[in-house]
Amino acid sequence: NAGVTQTPKFQVLKTGQSMTLQCAQDMNHNSMYWYRQDPGMGLRLIYYSASEGTTDKGEVPNGYNVSRLNKREFSLRLESAAPSQTSVYFCASSERPSGGLNEQFFGPGTRLTVL
Amino acid sequence: AQSVTQLGSHVSVSEGALVLLRCNYSSSVPPYLFWYVQYPNQGLQLLLKYTSAATLVKGINGFEAEFKKSETSFHLTKPSAHMSDAAEYFCAVSEPGAAGNKLTFGGGTRVLVKP
Numbered sequence: 001n002a003g004v005t006q007t008p009k010f011q012v013l014k015t016g017q018s019m020t021l022q023c024a025q026d027m028n029h030n031s032m033y034w035y036r037q038d039p040g041m042g043l044r045l046i047y048y049s050a051s052e053g054t055t056d057k058g059e060v061p062n063g064y065n066v067s068r069l070n071k072r073e074f075s076l077r078l079e080s081a082a083p084s085q086t087s088v089y090f091c092a093s094s095e096r097p098s099g100g101l102n103e104q105f106f107g108p109g110t111r112l113t114v115l
Numbered sequence: 116a117q118s119v120t121q122l123g124s125h126v127s128v129s130e131g132a133l134v135l136l137r138c139n140y141s142s143s144v145p146p147y148l149f150w151y152v153q154y155p156n157q158g159l160q161l162l163l164k165y166t167s168a169a170t171l172v173k174g175i176n177g178f179e180a181e182f183k184k185s186e187t188s189f190h191l192t193k194p195s196a197h198m199s200d201a202a203e204y205f206c207a208v209s210e211p212g213a214a215g216n217k218l219t220f221g222g223g224t225r226v227l228v229k230p
Contacts, residue, residue, distance in 0.1 A: 031216055090158055092159075101147060104218060109157075
């Protein structure tokens, strides 16, 4: 099993450009998440999908959109990139939510720079 | 709202010495608590989790953590540091019963191990 995979690994954008970060998991998990990691701030939740067909905002959703394409795939879109979105983005997945018991499994991350 | 505070963004220890990483949380209900480790240029992986069973939790690679409700703490320890422990460590909480199995992370503590 590959676990959680993310593409691309690195990306450089100019301000105003758009892009989609792709995430896929092969563990048959129901829930998927997008986080951003910034120095000293830990990981902050951008959006999550508790189950196929549902998406909800996290702590820092502004400037982002998501699509839960199917059970395996959860994409994150930046419509008009800004320098403040320079960060490392992580996708994660977990089994059916059961009151917070289940651990999340993380992908290797996408390092995004917006000039 | 939940919050997590990790005291010390950087910790330096000698090989063979005790590793102690501090985590305090704020939550209206007893939470589930997690420690994750991130090695350079990788995603996060679970070290251990507390889910209201035993207050002393043992994890992988010789790490353990103790839940102390009276101190709202979940400090991580390892008796003897190894060079391979050099990484960044994150404490995280989730609220039992909350939708989506969401995690709230602390800011992280980077561990340097000196030979």
